[in-house]
Amino acid sequence: MSMPFYVAPEQVMKDRADYARKGIARGRALVAVRYDDGIVLVAENTSQTLRKISEIYDRIAFAGVGRYNEFDQLRVAGVRAADLKGYQYSRDDVDARSLANQYAQILGQIFTHEMKPMEVEILVAEVGDGAGRPDQMFHILYDGTVVDETEYAALGGDSEAISARLAESFRSDLDLAEAVRQGAAALGGPERRIDHTDLEVAHLARSNGRRCFRRLDDDDVAAMLGA
Amino acid sequence: MPFFAPGDDPGASFPELLRRTGLAAAHDADLRGAGSLDVPHATTCVALTFADGVVMAGDRRATSGNLISHRSMEKVVPADRFSGVAIAGAAGPAMEMIRLFQLQLEHYEKVEGTALSLEGKANQLSMMVRGNLPAAMQGMVVVPLFAGFDLLRGAGRLWAYDVTGGRYEEREYVATGSGSLHAGTVIKVGYRTAMSRDAAVDLAALALWEAADADSATGGPDALRGIYPVIATVTAEGWQRLDDDDLAQRYEAIAAEVRAR
Numbered sequence: 315m316s317m318p319f320y321v322a323p324e325q326v327m328k329d330r331a332d333y334a335r336k337g338i339a340r341g342r343a344l345v346a347v348r349y350d351d352g353i354v355l356v357a358e359n360t361s362q363t364l365r366k367i368s369e370i371y372d373r374i375a376f377a378g379v380g381r382y383n384e385f386d387q388l389r390v391a392g393v394r395a396a397d398l399k400g401y402q403y404s405r406d407d408v409d410a411r412s413l414a415n416q417y418a419q420i421l422g423q424i425f426t427h428e429m430k431p432m433e434v435e436i437l438v439a440e441v442g443d444g445a446g447r448p449d450q451m452f453h454i455l456y457d458g459t460v461v462d463e464t465e466y467a468a469l470g471g472d473s474e475a476i477s478a479r480l481a482e483s484f485r486s487d488l489d490l491a492e493a494v495r496q497g498a499a500a501l502g503g504p505e506r507r508i509d510h511t512d513l514e515v516a517h518l519a520r521s522n523g524r525r526c527f528r529r530l531d532d533d534d535v536a537a538m539l540g541a
Numbered sequence: 542m543p544f545f546a547p548g549d550d551p552g553a554s555f556p557e558l559l560r561r562t563g564l565a566a567a568h569d570a571d572l573r574g575a576g577s578l579d580v581p582h583a584t585t586c587v588a589l590t591f592a593d594g595v596v597m598a599g600d601r602r603a604t605s606g607n608l609i610s611h612r613s614m615e616k617v618v619p620a621d622r623f624s625g626v627a628i629a630g631a632a633g634p635a636m637e638m639i640r641l642f643q644l645q646l647e648h649y650e651k652v653e654g655t656a657l658s659l660e661g662k663a664n665q666l667s668m669m670v671r672g673n674l675p676a677a678m679q680g681m682v683v684v685p686l687f688a689g690f691d692l693l694r695g696a697g698r699l700w701a702y703d704v705t706g707g708r709y710e711e712r713e714y715v716a717t718g719s720g721s722l723h724a725g726t727v728i729k730v731g732y733r734t735a736m737s738r739d740a741a742v743d744l745a746a747l748a749l750w751e752a753a754d755a756d757s758a759t760g761g762p763d764a765l766r767g768i769y770p771v772i773a774t775v776t777a778e779g780w781q782r783l784d785d786d787d788l789a790q791r792y793e794a795i796a797a798e799v800r801a802r
Contacts, residue, residue, distance in 0.1 A: 368654065369651050387544075391543060391544055394543045394652075395542040395543060397555060398558065398559075400644075401555075401559075401564075401641075416542040417542070419542075420542060420544070525647075
């Protein structure tokens with residue numbers, strides 16, 4: 315009978331975390347920025363068809379970086395959970411915090427129990443109604459860690475530098491075009507200017523009616539960037 | 542949060558998801574003998590095509606036997622931005638069917654990233670009506686109309702259904718419910734190809750007026766309570782419901798015309 319090698323749990327967790335971080339760092343980043351009418355999400359994405367940002371529910375959006383098939387699986391699970399909850403109870407009972415907790419459970423479970431952790435970071439954003447419900451953003455890491463963001467969030471490779479750039483430029487009274495410009499500038503950094511066709515932009519706007527989520531097409535983005 | 546193995550995934554189907562998660566039990570309830578219950582019934586709805594799309598209209602009354610159970614029921618509702626559904630029949634199952642149908646269209650759009658084609662939506666509703674057949678056999682009949690603007694063809698299209706889920710596309714107009722004979726006849730006589738929106742809305746309003754005049758289960762315009770039929774158009778700009786002030790004027794015009802006969 316062969317004896318399995320003993321590996322310290324600290325080492326196992328560290329190896330898994332390194333593996334996940336490496337996978338995430340290979341992909342391109344995305345940011346979410348609050349503006350006067352809601353939340354705008356800006357992702358660097360060369361594909362016109364494979365989306366990183368999408369709609370989950372009336373006031374809730376999802377964004378993911380890392381391995382596409384893995385975060386897309388999480389996105390679909392989120393849509394299902396939200397639609398089921400809205401059907402079973404009421405549309406008002408669907409909220410980002412509960413979804414974020416469910417995502418955290420799944421990612422934490424996979425991180426500790428599966429061979430391979432998910433190489434993803436996701437963001438669940440909910441736009442408030444301007445009255446009682448506030449804007450909320452939950453940044454969830456590959457190991458199930460949940461971070462509650464208030465003004466802006468950066469996900470993916472180099473997210474610390476991007477976050478620092480956003481911290482410098484962010485104001486609480488941005489309009490949509492300014493928020494998109496800041497997001498694009500933060501993603502690109504001082505040396506690089508990202509072409510508008512390589513940006514995927516969508517927003518959750520309070521003024522959009524029941525379904526707050528809208529994508530902005532290339533022309534809209536070009537106009538906002540002044541390109 | 543529901544997760545499925547690749548071979549077991551319900552895809553973009555919300556009803557299937559309900560079954561997999563065990564929430565569909567209510568739909569499979571035993572309805573034997575339900576036909577003898579006095580449940581509210583919804584009545585007359587019509588839809589017709591015009592130059593830029595379709596008009597849908599329905600009265601607001603629900604009846605249980607010889608009693609009026611609701612005066613302001615909305616039987617004509619948007620299914621999504623570019624289509625609407627109207628129902629006649631047992632109100633409870635019908636409203637539930639509409640709710641599931643609206644949710645299914647939105648669920649599909651979110652999961653797949655693109656909306657269903659109009660034909661696909663009509664087909665989807667057909668399967669839901671077919672799924673209601675066991676209940677229909679017990680008297681809980683639901684007969685919807687479906688109409689919308691086909692973005693692929695650039696034209697308004699409409700469909701009638703039967704209790705078995707049979708789906709019949711019509712070119713000009715459809716009517717369903719207890720007053721459908723009268724309403725349908727009014728439209729049949731007044732219908733012209735490529736009508737303006739205004740003329741089509743007036744014709745739909747007149748059809749419901751005549752149906753209410755001859756059928757006790759169809760509600761007419763209720764000026765006393767300010768309740769008017771639901772009339773909406775679906776065009777390339779999407780679903781637009783006419784407001785009550787507009788309808789009040791149209792019905793006054795109809796009343797004046799009837800008085801002068």
